[in-house]
Amino acid sequence: xxxxxxxxxxxxxxxxLKAAVIVDVEVTRAVRQADVGAARTMLERTAERFxxxxxxxxxxxxxxxxxxxxxxxxxxxxxxxxxxxxxSERQDGTFSRADFSYDLEADxxxxxxxxxxxxxxxxxxxxxxxxxLGSTFDCGPCHLKEQSCPNTPAHxxxxxxxxxxxxxxxxxxxxxxxxxxxxxxxxxxxxxxxLKRILKLGVCGCAVRAGLRTSSCWPPPLKT
Numbered sequence: 001x002x003x004x005x006x007x008x009x010x011x012x013x014x015x016x017l018k019a020a021v022i023v024d025v026e027v028t029r030a031v032r033q034a035d036v037g038a039a040r041t042m043l044e045r046t047a048e049r050f051x052x053x054x055x056x057x058x059x060x061x062x063x064x065x066x067x068x069x070x071x072x073x074x075x076x077x078x079x080x081x082x083x084x085x086x087x088s089e090r091q092d093g094t095f096s097r098a099d100f101s102y103d104l105e106a107d108x109x110x111x112x113x114x115x116x117x118x119x120x121x122x123x124x125x126x127x128x129x130x131x132x133l134g135s136t137f138d139c140g141p142c143h144l145k146e147q148s149c150p151n152t153p154a155h156x157x158x159x160x161x162x163x164x165x166x167x168x169x170x171x172x173x174x175x176x177x178x179x180x181x182x183x184x185x186x187x188x189x190x191x192x193x194x195l196k197r198i199l200k201l202g203v204c205g206c207a208v209r210a211g212l213r214t215s216s217c218w219p220p221p222l223k224t
Contacts, residue, residue: 017184058181070162
């Protein structure tokens, strides 16, 4: 959309998928980051007001950050039926993080050649990530260096401090319960599609978010 800037807002809805009933609403700025905060607010408020707490949360990939998954899994004990945000897959032909095996007990990674990557324990990226580094003595002469770390002396792997929550969410993907949640979201999306078609809300972009499930829409500004 082109033209002069204008103020816009997002209506975030918390929806019970089974009953297709809106149980809470939160208005935020029309930015993606605000949706996540709204989901937390609505879940906490619904639990306080009505004593309702979902066993599962169905949402799109906007809610698949490590921090959000940590809040759901560790703090709220809610199953996240959410696609996990994963930027570890490399597209340049070099090794991805999945090519390295992680040892939980030793807290180390092992490369395809059997060499160990260790961490000092220091947290970086504003307290969200721990780095695991290979040895230059191992990586330098390695015949796989061009596939591993062609532009650095040794391979480096970032690992979220909430990786266990990400793994828990990944393990749920494709399960029968996850698929039921996905189908439930589709039904809610269809209701919003009818809303746009019947009420002619052509500029209202709707996307189901979560549930007890959240959906967001960005209506046009009111004309005065």
